[in-house]
Amino acid sequence: MAFSASARDSMVAEMNITPLVDVMLVLLVIFMVSAPLVSQPIQASLPQSTPPIDTTRPQNLRLTVGDDGSYRLDDRMLTTTELWQRLDDAVLSDPRTTLQVSATSNADYQRVVTALAEARQRGIADIAVQQP
Template sequence: MGMGVASGGGGGGRRKRRKSRAVMSEINITPMVDVMLVLLIIFMVAAPMMTAGVPVDLPKSAAADMPSQTQPITVGVTPDGQIFVDEDQVTEAALVETVTARATNGTEDRIYLRGDTTANYGTVMRVMGMLSAAGFTKIGLVTEREQ
């Protein structure tokens, strides 16, 4: 009553031995370079969008005057907080409506913001914020050159 147990993977035939390959010790850097290039492109596109603050088109002191087809709209803030659009005094509530009515190209018109040296900084920034919230993006702060 002896019973024999076969070892192996069935079939009882000869086992084939594969040659074991040597471990490859070189690193393939092509996928890493591909990933780095993709990340570089993503950061190059995203970096300009990460700047915070109010977009302001500041005038350059050494640049020549740019030819303009239309006359820019001038908004002025006096030391006592009065707001003027060109030569007409307006209230804060009517500022956006007045500037929009004078804009010939909609929100693409250039606006020059003139704030007096002694004017309240908060008032000047509030006026700029109201214009920016209304969709005007070409807002320039007017200054005089230092002697």
């Protein structure tokens, strides 16, 4: 009574990887087809950086109209044409130039109004009228 093991009765201990390879190939094809569809560029408008804030102070001029109708710009006596030229130069050097206008108590009103109008015409937007 000898026991013999026939080839039919023995079990094979190998794993069948054919179905695993088939599934992996199908997944590979699916990813290869869907990858170009997923990688389309996104249209997004990103916020732009704001320009740096200018922290320098604007040029500040002080104009005084005297009793005799004379003009003094920063305590310097000027003729009418010199004053207009200095105002033009100031606006060219700094467009944010400010002008403080003051008049003595007996100053000619017309000279003050003329100075204000000329300063405005020359491009000075910030004009302040003060008492001396």
